[in-house]
Amino acid sequence: MHSSPPHGERISGRVAEIEPQQIRVMFDLAAAADGDLVHLEVGEPDFDTPEHVVEAAFEAARRGETRYTANAGVLELRRALAEKRSEETGSAVDPDSELIVTNGGVEALHLAIHAVADPGDEVVIPTPTWPNPISQTRLADAVPVELPMAATDGFAPDPDRIVEAIGPDTAAVLVTSPSNPTGKLVSETAIDRIATAAAEHEAYVIADEVYRELTYGETPRPAASVTDHDEWVLSIGSFSKTYAMTGWRVGWLHGPADVVDELVTIHESTTSCVNTPAQHAAIAALTGPQEPIDEMKAAFRDRRDYVVDRLESIPHVSADRPEGAFYAFVDVSALEGSSAEIARRLLSKYDVVTAPGTAFGDGGEGYLRLSFAADRERLAVGLDRIESMVKTELGLE
Numbered sequence: 001m002h003s004s005p006p007h008g009e010r011i012s013g014r015v016a017e018i019e020p021q022q023i024r025v026m027f028d029l030a031a032a033a034d035g036d037l038v039h040l041e042v043g044e045p046d047f048d049t050p051e052h053v054v055e056a057a058f059e060a061a062r063r064g065e066t067r068y069t070a071n072a073g074v075l076e077l078r079r080a081l082a083e084k085r086s087e088e089t090g091s092a093v094d095p096d097s098e099l100i101v102t103n104g105g106v107e108a109l110h111l112a113i114h115a116v117a118d119p120g121d122e123v124v125i126p127t128p129t130w131p132n133p134i135s136q137t138r139l140a141d142a143v144p145v146e147l148p149m150a151a152t153d154g155f156a157p158d159p160d161r162i163v164e165a166i167g168p169d170t171a172a173v174l175v176t177s178p179s180n181p182t183g184k185l186v187s188e189t190a191i192d193r194i195a196t197a198a199a200e201h202e203a204y205v206i207a208d209e210v211y212r213e214l215t216y217g218e219t220p221r222p223a224a225s226v227t228d229h230d231e232w233v234l235s236i237g238s239f240s241k242t243y244a245m246t247g248w249r250v251g252w253l254h255g256p257a258d259v260v261d262e263l264v265t266i267h268e269s270t271t272s273c274v275n276t277p278a279q280h281a282a283i284a285a286l287t288g289p290q291e292p293i294d295e296m297k298a299a300f301r302d303r304r305d306y307v308v309d310r311l312e313s314i315p316h317v318s319a320d321r322p323e324g325a326f327y328a329f330v331d332v333s334a335l336e337g338s339s340a341e342i343a344r345r346l347l348s349k350y351d352v353v354t355a356p357g358t359a360f361g362d363g364g365e366g367y368l369r370l371s372f373a374a375d376r377e378r379l380a381v382g383l384d385r386i387e388s389m390v391k392t393e394l395g396l397e
Helices: 022-032 051-062 075-089 104-116 132-139 159-165 188-200 257-270 276-287 291-312 339-350 376-393
Strands: 099-102 122-127 143-148 170-176 204-208 233-238 251-254 327-331 367-371
Touching: 051 276, 075 099, 075 251, 075 276, 099 104, 099 257, 104 132, 104 170, 104 204, 104 233, 104 251, 104 257, 122 132, 122 159, 132 143, 143 159, 159 188, 170 188, 188 204, 251 257, 291 327, 291 376, 339 367, 339 376
Parallel strands: 122 143, 122 170, 170 204, 204 233
Antiparallel strands: 099 251, 233 251, 327 367
């Protein structure tokens, strides 16, 4: 009989040093729990993909669009993306050399970091932020430089601190607008300052704009359009959030041709191309009726206002009104324990699933991320339970 091989000794150190994400831990705990759970941890729209988008995928499959595509993606999709980006940025975008279609925005981030960051290079990452770019930086054998933003400013990105962190070892700076988990927008002035400082060090700005079209005022301009250093900007988008297409896994990256060429090479060696019918679905999403998207956005705005107003009525709990995305970053520091412990108690005793703030960096301690991508009825139940927990634990009942 052979003993089990020591797999732990064979795993790459880059993988071994990545701790399981606390969001994933909460998913696993929720999956094992019984009861009438209210899921406020899920970062995806609760709407179905629009019917005309689904039909486009069916039609593509029926006519035999089921083979490999070009590594960079279906040309028709790249042309549609290029046309939209050209209108948004005011500069012509070449669909043949400046765009790549990826397996969701997460692969676009992964490819970008691996293409521009050599081992030992630094990637400046303001926090709180979605944790995947931190893990992806470590997988590239690069060094994530986490910069906690000030809670007193609502975690608004501080361009002074970000610029100060950019140095000779910086390969890239992550700018996420709107933010996951805070919903904060980065101002055009701040983006320009960051891009200018990065360009001076020949570092890239990785502009994560996955939620850009899910904002509650005027849609902000893309980062590449607000700086004279757009050749140092890698812009990332996705169909997942805007079009309720999370499971379709279609994202994209727009950047200078030499970088995109490197991305295509890496992409070819990992996933080859994006699901072909899904790419045709994305074409329909981009070029077809936008009314379903407008309806989703209106619903999210209504839910945002309901959630923030309701949180304001709960003693010793607060959340800034998010400018975009569908998350409230809730200050629960009045409760005992770490944010992870609070999230676990909220799940085990009150059947509400949230994401602990430390999942988004050390600066998130004392906060919970609450997703309002759930219907009003479930939001009301969840907020009732959160209020009950707060009042019980603080002796207010």
